Amino acid sequence: MLASLLPALRELALPLRLRLWDGKELDLGPSPRVTLAINDPNLIPQLAHPSLDLLGSAYVEGRIDLHGPLAEVIRIGDELTQALGRHTSSAPPREEHDKATDAKAISYHYDLSNAFYSLWLDQDMVYSCAYFESGNESLDQAQQAKLRHLCRKLRLKRGDRLLDVGCGWGGLARFAAREYGAEVFGITLSREQLTLARQRVADEGLEDRVRLELMDYRDLPADEGFDKVVSVGMFEHVGHANLPLYCKQLFGAVRPGGLVMNHGITARHVDGRPVGHGAGEFIDRYVFPHGELPHLVNIGACISETGLEIVDVESLRLHYAKTLELWSQRLEARLDEARALVPERALRIWRLYLAGCAYGFRRNWINLHQILASKPLADGSHELPWTRADLYPPA
Amino acid sequence: MLASLLPALRELALPLRLRLWDGKELDLGPSPRVTLAINDPNLIPQLAHPSLDLLGSAYVEGRIDLHGPLAEVIRIGDELTQALGRHTSSAPPREEHDKATDAKAISYHYDLSNAFYSLWLDQDMVYSCAYFESGNESLDQAQQAKLRHLCRKLRLKRGDRLLDVGCGWGGLARFAAREYGAEVFGITLSREQLTLARQRVADEGLEDRVRLELMDYRDLPADEGFDKVVSVGMFEHVGHANLPLYCKQLFGAVRPGGLVMNHGITARHVDGRPVGHGAGEFIDRYVFPHGELPHLVNIGACISETGLEIVDVESLRLHYAKTLELWSQRLEARLDEARALVPERALRIWRLYLAGCAYGFRRNWINLHQILASKPLADGSHELPWTRADLYPPA
Numbered sequence: 001m002l003a004s005l006l007p008a009l010r011e012l013a014l015p016l017r018l019r020l021w022d023g024k025e026l027d028l029g030p031s032p033r034v035t036l037a038i039n040d041p042n043l044i045p046q047l048a049h050p051s052l053d054l055l056g057s058a059y060v061e062g063r064i065d066l067h068g069p070l071a072e073v074i075r076i077g078d079e080l081t082q083a084l085g086r087h088t089s090s091a092p093p094r095e096e097h098d099k100a101t102d103a104k105a106i107s108y109h110y111d112l113s114n115a116f117y118s119l120w121l122d123q124d125m126v127y128s129c130a131y132f133e134s135g136n137e138s139l140d141q142a143q144q145a146k147l148r149h150l151c152r153k154l155r156l157k158r159g160d161r162l163l164d165v166g167c168g169w170g171g172l173a174r175f176a177a178r179e180y181g182a183e184v185f186g187i188t189l190s191r192e193q194l195t196l197a198r199q200r201v202a203d204e205g206l207e208d209r210v211r212l213e214l215m216d217y218r219d220l221p222a223d224e225g226f227d228k229v230v231s232v233g234m235f236e237h238v239g240h241a242n243l244p245l246y247c248k249q250l251f252g253a254v255r256p257g258g259l260v261m262n263h264g265i266t267a268r269h270v271d272g273r274p275v276g277h278g279a280g281e282f283i284d285r286y287v288f289p290h291g292e293l294p295h296l297v298n299i300g301a302c303i304s305e306t307g308l309e310i311v312d313v314e315s316l317r318l319h320y321a322k323t324l325e326l327w328s329q330r331l332e333a334r335l336d337e338a339r340a341l342v343p344e345r346a347l348r349i350w351r352l353y354l355a356g357c358a359y360g361f362r363r364n365w366i367n368l369h370q371i372l373a374s375k376p377l378a379d380g381s382h383e384l385p386w387t388r389a390d391l392y393p394p395a
Numbered sequence: 396m397l398a399s400l401l402p403a404l405r406e407l408a409l410p411l412r413l414r415l416w417d418g419k420e421l422d423l424g425p426s427p428r429v430t431l432a433i434n435d436p437n438l439i440p441q442l443a444h445p446s447l448d449l450l451g452s453a454y455v456e457g458r459i460d461l462h463g464p465l466a467e468v469i470r471i472g473d474e475l476t477q478a479l480g481r482h483t484s485s486a487p488p489r490e491e492h493d494k495a496t497d498a499k500a501i502s503y504h505y506d507l508s509n510a511f512y513s514l515w516l517d518q519d520m521v522y523s524c525a526y527f528e529s530g531n532e533s534l535d536q537a538q539q540a541k542l543r544h545l546c547r548k549l550r551l552k553r554g555d556r557l558l559d560v561g562c563g564w565g566g567l568a569r570f571a572a573r574e575y576g577a578e579v580f581g582i583t584l585s586r587e588q589l590t591l592a593r594q595r596v597a598d599e600g601l602e603d604r605v606r607l608e609l610m611d612y613r614d615l616p617a618d619e620g621f622d623k624v625v626s627v628g629m630f631e632h633v634g635h636a637n638l639p640l641y642c643k644q645l646f647g648a649v650r651p652g653g654l655v656m657n658h659g660i661t662a663r664h665v666d667g668r669p670v671g672h673g674a675g676e677f678i679d680r681y682v683f684p685h686g687e688l689p690h691l692v693n694i695g696a697c698i699s700e701t702g703l704e705i706v707d708v709e710s711l712r713l714h715y716a717k718t719l720e721l722w723s724q725r726l727e728a729r730l731d732e733a734r735a736l737v738p739e740r741a742l743r744i745w746r747l748y749l750a751g752c753a754y755g756f757r758r759n760w761i762n763l764h765q766i767l768a769s770k771p772l773a774d775g776s777h778e779l780p781w782t783r784a785d786l787y788p789p790a
Contacts, residue, residue: 135781269699296705301692304664309759310691313708314783318776364704364775380759381713386530388709389787 001044008048012083014076034068034076049086051278052077053285056356060286060348070332070355071325078359081277097239097290099216103189105290106237110168110190112350116341117169120330120354125169125196128233128263129320129368139326142319147175150230152391153312153372154259155384156180160227163187163253165217166234170197170210176230177209185226187215218245222252229254232263235299239292243302251306254375257383260308262371265320267293268364276365279356287353296369308373311384317361320368324358396439403443407478409471429463429471444481446673447472448680451751455681455743465727465750466720473754476672492634492685494611498584500685501632505563505585507745511736512564515725515749519566520591523628523658524715524763534721537714542570545625547786548707548767549654550779551575555622558582558648560612561629565592565605572604580621582610613640617647624649627658630694634687638697646701649770652778655703657766660715662688663759671760674751682748691764703768706779712756715763719753 002020009018009028017032019025021039038044040063046054055077058064066073114125121127122143130142131149150172156162158181164173167186170193176182188194194214201210217234229250238246250260267274274280274293284291294302300310331338331354338347360366374382397415404413404423412427414420416436433439435458441449450472453459461468509520516522517538525537526544545567551557553576559568562581565588571577583589589609596605612629624645633641645655662669669675669688679686689697695705726733726749733742755761769777 132781133784268704270702295696295699297692297696297699300695301690304690304692307665309663309710309712309762310708310764311710313705315704315706317704319781362775364771367704369705376759380757386527386714387787388783389528392782392784392787394789 005044005048008084009080012079014079015072016076016080033072034066037065037067039063039065049084050077050081051085051281052081052276052356053278053281055081056279056282056352057285059352060345062345070328070351071359074352074355074359078277078363085277097242099218101290102216102237105288106189107191108289109287110188111192112346113341114169114192114196116338116350119334119338119341120327124171124175126171127168129316130323130326131316132319132322135322139323139330142323143171144175147172148179149391150232150261150263150370151176151180151182153370154228154230154261155390156182156228159183161185161225163220163226163229165220165229165231165250166237167193167197167212168233169193170200170212172230172232173197173210173212174201174204174206177206178204182209182228184210186210186212187217187220188212189214189216217249220249220253222249225255226253227255227258229258229260230263231261233265235262235264236291236293237288239290240294240298243294243299244305247299247302247306247308251308251375256375256377257381258375259384260303260373260375262299262303262369262373264299264369265293266296266299266367266369268367269295274365276360279360279365282356283353286349293366296367296371299369300371303371303373307375309376309382310371311374311382312370312372312388314370316368316370317364317366321358321361324354324361328354328358400439400443403479404475407474409474410467411471411475428467429461432460432462434458434460444479445472445476446480446676447476447671447751448673448676450476451674451677451747452680454747455740465723465746466754469747469750469754473672473758480672492637494613496685497611497632500683501584502586503684504682505583506587507741508736509564509587509591511733511745514729514733514736515722519570520564521566522563524711525718525721526711527714527717530717534718534725537718538566539570542567543574544786545627545656545658545765546571546575546577548765549623549625549656550785551577551623554578556580556620558615558621558624560615560624560626560645561632562588562592562607563628564588565595565607567625567627568592568605568607569596569599569601572601573599577604577623579605581605581607582612582615583607584609584611612644615644615648617644620650621648622650622653624653624655625658626656628660630657630659631683631686631688634685635689635693638689638694639700642694642697642701642703646703646770651770651772652776653770654779655698655768655770657694657698657764657768659694659764660688661691661694661762661764663762664690669760671755674755674760677751678748681744688761691762691766694764695766698766698768702770704771704777705766706769706777707765707767707783709765711763711765712759712761716753716756719749719756723749723753 013029015033016028017035019037043063122140126143131146132142160182162176162182162184164186167173167188173184173186177184197212376382408424410428411423412430414432438458517535521538526541527537555577557571557577557579559581562568562583568579568581572579592607771777
């Protein structure tokens with residue numbers, strides 16, 4: 001079986017070494033940089049038509065091992081898939097998103113281990129796309145710049161009541177309270193995040209301005225009281241079917257004249273299907289169960305249909321590629337520490353996911369869009385300045 | 396008939412005077428600022444349930460006359476319509492947009508009279524939303540600022556080949572050539588525009604860098620040769636059915652790594668229908684035959700489906716309200732000169748359309764979105780800077 005596969009593999013001249021279950025090694029091209037160790041002979045027939053999901057799953061389940069720089073592993077995996085794969089990305093599954101399912105899905109990812117996340121996130125543990133003003137900043141600097149960019153887009157000012165939907169470890173909530181004097185109410189479905197986030201709020205003495213709760217977005221009180229609403233890396237978890245409800249909740253939470261910022265990952269579609277050679281299925285199976293990436297147009301339509309006006313959209317695709325590359329490099333540099341914190345299986349998943357998503361953003365399979373929307377007053381006016389120049393003050 | 400209508404009208408307490416065909420006058424509220432002269436008694440039954448289309452059409456056809464400040468006329472007309480109208484906006488007509496029909500529709504509007512347009516447009520005759528950096532600029536300043544904003548968003552540089560689809564009177568083409576050293580190819584379907592635009596190009600000695608042609612966008616050579624493509628106030632004329640073809644043409648015209656700017660009017664929908672109490676039907680009948688305003692999401696979907704990546708969207712809704720208010724004020728100040736240039740019927744149409752659209756933008760019935768899209772290189776990279784700070788250089 002392997003013999004019949006080899007000519008096609010060799011033709012690709014990839015810098016890839018195969019190591020078989022019996023210890024035999026085969027170089028598929030010159031100067032191999034990556035070794036793919038096949039532990040399970042039964043995998044061979046499937047390798048004739050690989051997908052990123054197949055390769056990734058085989059690694060997670062221990063049927064293969066991978067050695068070499070992870071970015072190279074991903075690139076070679078993609079070339080293999082592109083050349084030999086018969087995989088066509090299917091539409092993302094439309095699953096039921098009730099509160100219990102969503103709580104479980106969020107817990108699966110975000111309750112993994114605060115100590116593990118702190119190994120490779122920035123010091124504030126901001127787990128979303130950073131913002132590189134020059135491209136030469138450290139991760140810490142770029143995450144602080146992202147928090148500032150969001151607050152600037154929201155035209156946040158002292159005393160503003162800010163709702164932070166999916167507040168994570170509280171980085172944005174604390175920044176908004178500390179740097180802008182906002183009164184923040186943040187919600188998350190992750191107990192681990194909430195515990196650490198509350199502790200950090202207390203450490204900084206911000207309890208009077210930051211309140212954080214374990215709460216589903218569907219349970220938000222519809223009091224229209226917030227001046228601003230921010231949602232970072234959240235709509236990806238909501239599910240297509242619930243996007244209208246999600247947007248309706250945000251619309252309901254903000255006062256007329258207020259602003260809503262949606263920052264999240266969007267999918268690129270070709271012929272109505274997401275691209276990525278099966279990467280999405282892997283992510284769905286192992287990384288973000290029940291995650292569903294909407295196209296910019298889908299989330300934009302839901303936002304518009306509530307009556308919010310889309311005033312500013314910015315793609316930060318290559319910012320997220322760079323963020324994920326830094327996360328991946330930082331995790332790769334601390335694998336031994338990571339092994340002490342999470343099971344080997346989880347470590348394999350997170351390693352592939354970070355390097356793979358970096359690759360996906362680079363290749364334009366997925367994007368990151370910041371969508372700022374305004375809730376107009378009855379006469380159609382809003383409180384935004386004439387231009388966006390205030391987002392870019394002279395240094 | 397009028398007697399049965401009067402109680403409902405009087406209840407609204409609008410500052411409106413009715414003048415009947417027999418000279419009789421009726422004040423519907425205190426201190427009337429607007430007089431509606433009803434010349435045709437047969438109109439009375441229809442006035443029981445007015446729409447902006449009914450009122451506007453009656454004015455154009457001379458069945459009514461309107462006296463008073465035009466902005467007040469529009470506001471009172473809308474209040475009347477909101478209170479008494481039974482009109483529900485219908486979905487815009489989906490008409491055939493072949494080349495002959497489109498050429499005729501464009502000619503109807505843009506070939507009206509260069510001299511007439513020059514009465515109320517800025518000195519460069521830029522017939523699209525201006526850009527007010529402070530809100531205090533003159534129309535001339537704001538139109539030049541708009542041209543600069545577009546060129547900045549396109550990251551235009553010396554020697555760039557720029558395609559200007561729907562080039563109007565050539566204001567942007569000349570600006571890009573003169574201020575940025577771009578090589579511009581512009582197309583329009585209006586002979587009057589082309590004649591004056593070419594003359595202005597010659598007057599400035601820009602013939603070696605600006606070529607303008609009478610051409611349908613469907614006849615563009617698909618040579619992928621342009622570094623940048625700009626389309627200002629054009630997609631509104633394309634028709635929903637042809638939006639995918641229009642976007643495909645733009646995608647085909649730009650080289651990989653290049654940028655495409657779509658600047659145009661978008662419709663707000665509620666329950667899938669445009670808003671505006673019948674204003675859209677009036678515009679369609681008298682102002683822009685075959686015009687069809689897409690929702691931001693519709694044009695965004697068509698752009699995305701070609702493979703272009705949406706990188707920056709900006710709403711300039713209140714900029715267009717202000718632009719139209721200035722246009723309307725300038726026309727109102729020169730009505731006598733205007734009467735010497737166009738038929739009374741056309742003048743009535745243009746007067747209502749300018750004041751009415753200003754009102755529509757103010758009230759958030761319609762919007763103006765600048766959509767910048769990138770055609771990524773095969774590896775997913777693009778040539779944009781990390782941030783948009785370059786659009787806002789320190790003064």
